[in-house]
Amino acid sequence: MPKSRTKDDPSVKALAYSRFYGGKVGISPKVPVRSLQDFSIWYTPGVAAVSRAIAADPDLSFEYTGRWNTIAVISDGTRVLGLGDIGPEGALPVMEGKALIYNYLGGVNAYPLPIRAKDEDHLISVVRALEPSLGGVNLEDIESPICFEVLDTLTREMEIPVWHDDQQGTAGVVLAGLFNALELTGRRLRGTKIVLFGAGAANVAAARLLVKAGADPKDLVVLDSKGILQPERDDIDSLSLRNKWKYDLALSTNGERRSGGLKEALRDADVLVAAAGVGPNLVKKEEVREMSKDSIVFLLANPVPEMLPEDALAAGAAVVATGRSDYPNQVNNSLLFPAIFRGALDVRARRITDTMVISAAKELASFAKRKGISRRRILPSMVDWQVYPSVAATVGEAAVREGEARKKSSKDELLKTATEVIEHSRKTMDTLRKSGVIIEPPD
Amino acid sequence: MSHRTKPLTSRSGPGAVPGVKIRPATEGDASSAADLIVRTKRLNNEFDPMFAVVEGARARAERYVVASLDADDRLLLVASEGPKVVGVLRAEMRERMFYEPSPEGFITDFYILPEHRRRALGHDMLERATRDLKKMGARVIVAEVPTQNEIGYKFYTKRGFRSLVQHFGKQP
Numbered sequence: 001m002p003k004s005r006t007k008d009d010p011s012v013k014a015l016a017y018s019r020f021y022g023g024k025v026g027i028s029p030k031v032p033v034r035s036l037q038d039f040s041i042w043y044t045p046g047v048a049a050v051s052r053a054i055a056a057d058p059d060l061s062f063e064y065t066g067r068w069n070t071i072a073v074i075s076d077g078t079r080v081l082g083l084g085d086i087g088p089e090g091a092l093p094v095m096e097g098k099a100l101i102y103n104y105l106g107g108v109n110a111y112p113l114p115i116r117a118k119d120e121d122h123l124i125s126v127v128r129a130l131e132p133s134l135g136g137v138n139l140e141d142i143e144s145p146i147c148f149e150v151l152d153t154l155t156r157e158m159e160i161p162v163w164h165d166d167q168q169g170t171a172g173v174v175l176a177g178l179f180n181a182l183e184l185t186g187r188r189l190r191g192t193k194i195v196l197f198g199a200g201a202a203n204v205a206a207a208r209l210l211v212k213a214g215a216d217p218k219d220l221v222v223l224d225s226k227g228i229l230q231p232e233r234d235d236i237d238s239l240s241l242r243n244k245w246k247y248d249l250a251l252s253t254n255g256e257r258r259s260g261g262l263k264e265a266l267r268d269a270d271v272l273v274a275a276a277g278v279g280p281n282l283v284k285k286e287e288v289r290e291m292s293k294d295s296i297v298f299l300l301a302n303p304v305p306e307m308l309p310e311d312a313l314a315a316g317a318a319v320v321a322t323g324r325s326d327y328p329n330q331v332n333n334s335l336l337f338p339a340i341f342r343g344a345l346d347v348r349a350r351r352i353t354d355t356m357v358i359s360a361a362k363e364l365a366s367f368a369k370r371k372g373i374s375r376r377r378i379l380p381s382m383v384d385w386q387v388y389p390s391v392a393a394t395v396g397e398a399a400v401r402e403g404e405a406r407k408k409s410s411k412d413e414l415l416k417t418a419t420e421v422i423e424h425s426r427k428t429m430d431t432l433r434k435s436g437v438i439i440e441p442p443d
Numbered sequence: 444m445s446h447r448t449k450p451l452t453s454r455s456g457p458g459a460v461p462g463v464k465i466r467p468a469t470e471g472d473a474s475s476a477a478d479l480i481v482r483t484k485r486l487n488n489e490f491d492p493m494f495a496v497v498e499g500a501r502a503r504a505e506r507y508v509v510a511s512l513d514a515d516d517r518l519l520l521v522a523s524e525g526p527k528v529v530g531v532l533r534a535e536m537r538e539r540m541f542y543e544p545s546p547e548g549f550i551t552d553f554y555i556l557p558e559h560r561r562r563a564l565g566h567d568m569l570e571r572a573t574r575d576l577k578k579m580g581a582r583v584i585v586a587e588v589p590t591q592n593e594i595g596y597k598f599y600t601k602r603g604f605r606s607l608v609q610h611f612g613k614q615p
Contacts, residue, residue: 231558237486240557251558 014093017441024096025103025112030066059406062135062348069345069421071136072113073098076123078143079166082278082302088114091141098140098165098337104429105388106338107421108345110138120146124153131158135345138337139164144200145243161344161352167205169333172340172357173379174206174273174298175213176364177331180378181271181296181319183369189214193269193292197262197283198276199224202300204245206273207253209361212354218255221265222246223276228265230254266290273298274306283307288315297321300331319375328376335379336360339388342418343395347405352395359398363391385426389418460522460564463529465571468519470512475528476521477504483554490591493612508533518548518575522555522564530555532568536579548576550586565598 006012018024031042040046054060062068077091095112102110113130117123127137127150139162142150147164154162163169182189194215196203199222211217222229229250233239239247258264262283266272267290276282279299283306288297297317299305302324309320309327321329340360344352367387368380380387393415399405409417432438468476481504487494497503511517511533522530533552539545550572555565573584585607588595596606 232556234482234485236557237482238489241489247557 013441018093020442024093024100025110058132061132066109067133067135068348069107070109070111070134071102071138071341071345072111072130072134073102073138073140074127074130075114075140076117076142077114078141078146080141085143088116095140098138101334102138102338102341103425104338105334105382105385105422105425106342106392107418107423107425108338108341120150124150124157127154127162128158131160134160135348136161136163136341138341139166141166144204145245147201148204148245155351159350161341161349163337163340163344163352164201164205165333165337166201168209168352168357169337169340170202170275170300170331171205171209172336172361173331173333173364174202174300175209175358175361176335176368177298177321177329177378178210178271178273178296179362179365180368180373181321181375184373184375184378185270185294185296185318187270190216191219192271193219194221194271194273195262195265195269196220196222197265197272197274197306199229199246199249200275202275203273204249206275207249209354209358213358213361216255217252220249220253221256221258221269222249222253223262223265227261228254228258230257230259233259263287263290268292269295271296271298273300275300276306277301279304279306280308280311283312285311285315288312288317291316294318298331299323319378321378329378330381331379332382334382335364335387336391339391339418340395342388342392342422343397343414344399346392346407346414346417346421347396347399347409348407349396349399349404350406351404353398353402353404355402356395356398356404360391360395363394367391385422386419388422389415392418392422460559460562460567463522463524463559463562463564465520465522465530465564465568467575468508468512468521468531470509472521472523472528473505473508473512476508476519476531477501479528479531479554479556480504480508480533480552483552486554487589487592490589493614494589511535516579518572518579520568520572520575522559522568524559529559530564530568532572534572534576536576536581539583544582546580547583547585548573548579548581550584553586566602569602 050064054064073095075088075091075095077088078085080086080091080094091114092112095114099110099112102108115126117126137160139151147167151162151164151167182192192215194210196207203222207220207222210220224246226235229246231251233250236250239250266287269291272291274283278301288295295317296319297312298321299307299309300323305322309322312320321331323331340352364380367390368378371380371384393411396409396414397411400408481500484496484500488496508519511519516536518534520532521528531552531554532550534548534550537547537549539547576584586599586604590609
């Protein structure tokens with residue numbers, strides 16, 4: 001599976017291009033500067049009137065400034081991609097990449113903002129302090145289980161939506177893919193036996209979303225590096241003190257009280273969602289053979305999935321998805337997060353609730369169905385750019401329904417707005433490229 | 444981490460937990476009770492490395508439990524759901540040599556399996572132990588928990604106990 005490092009290798013290109021461009025995103029003006037006189041409008045003295053108006057009504061900051069469309073992509077650099085704790089500077093290129101995707105696919109202005117936080121409380125306090133400048137926060141690459149507490153606290157304490165893509169983004173796309181995979185194999189979520197291999201950010205959130213979407217918690221079995229979570233595991237008291245999210249899963253899932261490892265968990269299971277670490281030998285063919293007929297196997301580790309997709313198919317899986325673009329059925333967060341924030345920002349949502357994520361996942365699945373699904377195509381592709389306004393409008397509508405929207409709009413209006421904003425971003429890119437402001441990369 | 448786990452029980456009032464019986468342990472409970480005793484020791488270790496659990500703790504726990512079964516000055520209660528032991532409480536009578544009242548019922552071990560917590564079972568077991576220890580002559584009830592165990596601290600203070608002694612330790 002690993003390729004040799006030629007000049008076409010993305011790693012080689014990424015290093016060369018990053019140096020060439022000196023960063024992937026920047027701040028460019030939105031207003032015309034016809035002459036230097038215009039600065040008396042955009043800046044002092046004219047701007048003081050805008051400041052006074054906002055000071056009297058801080059909500060006007062969403063109308064008089066770019067706050068309505070601005071988020072920060074924040075990381076402490078403690079769990080970056082599969083690289084681990086590489087620090088905030090090391091996280092910067094990743095956050096820049098994320099900001100670029102937000103802009104191009106969602107029309108969202110996203111600031112890459114890795115921060116040096118000495119602990120969880122410091123991280124929470126810095127993010128909270130940024131609230132007046134932002135319409136939302138995307139948390140990224142923060143180690144588990146700290147990420148859970150950080151997201152829960154900030155969601156509770158901030159009046160703008162906070163999203164942790166490694167939790168909600170991955171779980172949302174898994175759910176979308178699963179909706180279609182279940183349909184293709186003649187199953188319903190209720191009654192389907194689902195094994196979640198790996199109990200980090202993605203699968204802890206997936207378990208919660210699955211239950212909220214209708215799965216019976218007793219039909220879920222979750223495994224971490226020590227085996228199946230169950231209430232009488234030797235380390236259960238340690239979990240109760242150190243990871244209350246895993247502890248709660250140990251108590252609420254696994255109705256059959258299974259114990260042991262993956263083989264025991266997969267016996268007669270319908271679905272495997274592996275987010276357990278770099279493969280390809282973490283899941284074995286004989287373990288997949290233990291699953292029910294026409295099983296569904298999601299292998300999310302990148303760059304090497306927990307088992308080779310072809311091995312999963314050979315072991316009887318009917319639908320196999322991975323995190324990779326070079327295999328069918330890519331479970332890619334980028335299908336969701338730009339649209340989630342487009343929708344949340346367009347209604348000035350206070351929060352992104354699980355119900356909003358489930359609505360987004362359903363729309364993502366429906367969009368794929370409208371285009372035609374098969375066992376090798378359970379999700380839309382990123383090139384189907386219309387998926388973003390479509391999901392965004394659904395998210396906005398769900399926020400209105402949930403009472404989280406500070407700005408009410410109909411779904412048609414939301415679709416129109418999202419389409420316009422996203423088209424504007426794409427058009428900006430095209431224009432900048434055509435005019436030579438953004439130049440092509442060197443060979 | 445700022446997360447604090449909830450107390451063992453969230454209910455303050457008494458009342459039997461449906462399907463769970465609190466009773467004196469019998470010989471047949473020894474193995475399960477020993478398992479739970481070892482869990483308390485491992486839990487203590489979560490709070491302080493000075494409570495590192497020794498090799499062979501399980502065998503010691505079983506001897507400890509068996510020695511508590513028929514002794515007049517020891518109390519061993521279990522909570523059972525059908526045949527399954529889901530909680531254990533061990534206590535012993537002690538004399539406070541220089542203080543009065545002197546007879547002391549001292550709770551040495553107390554553990555409930557996680558899925559049976561938050562149902563007031565801990566409260567009920569403590570009530571039953573208090574009653575039995577009083578019958579054995581206790582005029583003071585004392586329980587021992589590691590200093591760092593905030594869950595235990597809250598459990599007892601919520602039920603009218605106060606901290607009496609601080610043990611200080613170090614490895615020289």
